[in-house]
Amino acid sequence: MKRIFLIVIFLGAFCGLCSAQMMADSTVQVVAYWALGDKYNYQVEEQKGVISGTDTTIVEKSAEIITLEVVDETDSTYTLRVSYDDYQHSDYALMAANDAVEKLFGKTWFNVVTDTYGSFLRVEMPDTYTQAGQAMISETINSVVSEKGLPEEGKQMVTAVVESMISPESFTTAAIGEIAPLLFFHGARFSLPDEYEYEEDMMTVFGDGNIIKANGRLWVDEDLTDEVSVVMRIYREADQDSIRPYLVNLFASILQAAAPEMTEMDKDEMDEIYELFDIDLADYVVEEIHLDTGWPIYYQQTRYVDVWQGEELLSEQYTNKTVELMD
Numbered sequence: 001m002k003r004i005f006l007i008v009i010f011l012g013a014f015c016g017l018c019s020a021q022m023m024a025d026s027t028v029q030v031v032a033y034w035a036l037g038d039k040y041n042y043q044v045e046e047q048k049g050v051i052s053g054t055d056t057t058i059v060e061k062s063a064e065i066i067t068l069e070v071v072d073e074t075d076s077t078y079t080l081r082v083s084y085d086d087y088q089h090s091d092y093a094l095m096a097a098n099d100a101v102e103k104l105f106g107k108t109w110f111n112v113v114t115d116t117y118g119s120f121l122r123v124e125m126p127d128t129y130t131q132a133g134q135a136m137i138s139e140t141i142n143s144v145v146s147e148k149g150l151p152e153e154g155k156q157m158v159t160a161v162v163e164s165m166i167s168p169e170s171f172t173t174a175a176i177g178e179i180a181p182l183l184f185f186h187g188a189r190f191s192l193p194d195e196y197e198y199e200e201d202m203m204t205v206f207g208d209g210n211i212i213k214a215n216g217r218l219w220v221d222e223d224l225t226d227e228v229s230v231v232m233r234i235y236r237e238a239d240q241d242s243i244r245p246y247l248v249n250l251f252a253s254i255l256q257a258a259a260p261e262m263t264e265m266d267k268d269e270m271d272e273i274y275e276l277f278d279i280d281l282a283d284y285v286v287e288e289i290h291l292d293t294g295w296p297i298y299y300q301q302t303r304y305v306d307v308w309q310g311e312e313l314l315s316e317q318y319t320n321k322t323v324e325l326m327d
Contacts, residue, residue: 026191026192026193027189027190027191027192028189028190028192028220028225028230028291029188029189029190030117030118030185030186030187030188030190030230030232030289030291030294031117031118031186031187031294032078032114032116032117032118032186032293032294032295033292033293033294034070034073034078034118034293034294034295035070035073036070036071036072036073037069037070038069038070038295039067039068039069039070040067040068040069040295040325040326041065041066041067041325041326042065042066042067042068042296042323042324042325042326043063043065043322043323043324043326044063044064044065044066044321044322044323045061045062045063045321045322046060046061046062046063046319046320046321046322047060047061047062047319047320047321048060048061048317048318048319048320049317049318049320050315050316050317051316051317051318052316060089060090060091061089061090062087062088062089062090062094063086063087063088064084064085064086064087064088065084065085065086065326066082066083066084066085066178066323067081067082067083067084067085068080068081068082068295069081069083071111075116076115076116077113077114077115077116077121078113078114078115078116078118079111079112079113079114079124080111080112080113080114080179081109081110081111082109082110082111082112082175082178082179083107083108083109084107084108084109085107092148092150092154093150093154093157093158093161094157094161095148096144096145096147096148096150096154096158097144097157097158097161097162099144099147099148100140100141100143100144100158100162101162103140103143103144104140104162109126110123110124110125110126110171110175111123111124111125111126112124112175112179112183114183114186115187117186117187118183118186118187118294119183119186119187120176120179120180120183120184120186123172123175123176123179125168125171125172125175138159140162141155141158141159141162142155144158145158181285181299181301182287182296182299182323184234184287185218185230185232185287185289186294190218190219190220190230190232191220192220192222192225193222194219195217195218195219196217196218196219197215197216197217198215198216198217198218199213199214199215199216200213200214200215200216200236201213201214202214202236202238202283212238212239212242212243213238213239213241213242214236214237214238214239214242214281214283215236215237215239216234216235216236216237216283217234217235217236218232218233218234218235219232219233220232220233221233221286224288227291228290228291228292229288229289229290229291229297230288230289230291231286231287231288232285232286232287232288232289233284233285233286234283234284234285234286235282235283235284235285236282236283236285237280237281237282237283238279238280238281238282240278243279243281276309276310277307277308277309277314278307278308278309279305279306279307279308280304280305280306280308281303281304281305282303282304283301283302283303284301284302284303284304285299285300285301285302286298286299286300287299287300295325296323296325297324297325298322298323298324298325299321299322299323299324300320300321300322300323301319301320301321302318302319302320302321303318303319303320304316304317304318305317305318
């Protein structure tokens with residue numbers, strides 16, 4: 001992971017007179033020393049799988065390149081242009097949806113505004129991401145689906161994904177989820193021997209756009225941190241009381257799909273069903289950040305979601321995402 005033999009040279013050319021952020025008092029601070037025109041490419045890969053005993057089945061893979069470029073700098077903020085290219089996905093319908101959006105609006109991009117430390121402040125969407133006419137959307141989707149040779153059910157999926165992607169709310173949520181984690185440590189000072197506990201809002205695993213509470217702890221990996229880069233680690237897990245209402249809703253949806261005649265269940269019945277199951281959601285995060293510039297070098301998040309019935313593990317799924325600075 002510590003690929004500094006090339007990256008130090010690459011980033012060092014932009015350091016100027018910056019001083020390293022490794023303090024003499026055994027603390028480290030992550031600060032952005034960025035300049036107008038700075039531009040870096042990152043390889044992003046994501047993999048989803050199901051674990052059964054010692055066997056792992058990969059069910060979904062994707063890859064793309066994101067570019068971060070400083071397009072504005074003030075006394076109090078930086079503005080980063082985030083753009084995407086070379087999107088690949090194991091699901092052809094999702095690739096078709098991405099192609100349809102690019103036909104509608106061109107290559108995906110947005111701006112992220114940070115403070116002077118590089119801490120995330122907000123997302124700014126381009127004016128082009130407005131509600132397109134339904135006729136235009138349908139025509140574009142039909143064209144892409146025809147090119148890909150997708151069946152009717154594939155068309156329905158492409159339509160649903162495109163409509164969600166061009167929703168301003170969905171787009172903003174996705175943009176925040178993509179970039180904000182890379183800037184999570186910016187602006188903070190950490191003592192190398194200490195661990196820090198914190199609470200955080202995180203997205204549910206059910207794709208409903210809601211958030212749940214999570215309890216986390218973070219620390220500096222002393223073995224991998226030096227005067228060139230800092231390696232930070234996070235472990236966080238979902239709060240069980242917070243995740244409970246969404247798990248109840250998930251079970252209700254599953255039951256209704258399996259037995260349509262069950263139009264509704266009262267709260268007591270759902271609580272009884274919920275008591276039979278437990279769900280564990282845990283994230284493991286590691287990020288390496290170049291000290292003299294504050295640019296991320298490497299980021300990895302692995303999420304495990306386990307469903308239990310008593311002491312029996314019914315389902316174990318994981319998602320692994322990496323973001324790596326390209327040479």
